[in-house]
Amino acid sequence: MGSGYTVCGVYDLLTSQEQPLLHQNLELIWHKKVPQKVYIFAWRLLRDRLPTKENLANRGIISMEVRLCIAGCGHVEDLNHLFLSCPSSGVLWPLVQAWLGVEGVESQIISDYFLQFIHYTGGLKSRRSFFHLIWLLSVWVLCNDRNDRLFRNKQSSLPQMLDKVKSYSLRWLKTSNVVFSFGSHNWWSNPLLCLGIARLFCNLTRLYSFRDCYGTPCAAAITMLVLI
Secondary structure (H helix, E strand, O other): OOOOOOHHHHHHHHHHOOOHHHHHHHHHOOOOOOOHHHHHHHHHHHOOOOOOHHHHHHOOOOOHHHOEOOOOOOOEOOHHHHHHHOOOOOOHHHHHHHHHOOOOOOOOOHHHHHHHHHOOOOOOHHHHHHHHHHHHHHHHHHHHHHHHHHHHOOOOOHHHHHHHHHHHHHHHHHHOOOOOOOOHHHOOOOHHHHOOOHHHHHHHHHHHHOEOOOOOEOHHHHHHHHHO
16 A cells, blocks of 8 residues: 655655755854844745745735835835845845945845855855854844834834944844954944954955956965965
């Protein structure tokens, strides 16, 4: 007799068809300096399990006519729009990147953006961990702002949202007993310097500016940076 239909079997079939990239992202979500509720939220985000208007409409909870973005931009509120491309909230990312002194993360797919953002500075654990924390915090701030507008008729300005990213990240790191190279009053202008990783990041940026015709970092550039 065959095994037939089982709920467990259907679950295994569905989860086995998920993209490998999704599994890679989910494995990277956890961060020891981030509150549990934040990385649980991010886990749901990368699985597209948040109650966006599009998801609610697709489940028949709200009508298709009211699934547009709360910002009034005329676009359907799906995951990528809410956190990346909305002209009201998505523009937080350039402000965060300017604060960190980076640029060039431009994907409009949230899972790709996550990987690009946390790996932008290369493989050193201290930098990757900090950028990981900032990404988790930024999507958390964006989600809270969306909920404030939808349920409380209250909206934060972009500078206010950026200030939340700065202040919450400092609070989370201090809670984890992170020792800063400089006083915390410098956090608002140069967080990498406060963490003692600014020079390493600068060197990595210079390395990426020296590339051969195939886009590979030149051996001469690598040698030069080793000597710095």
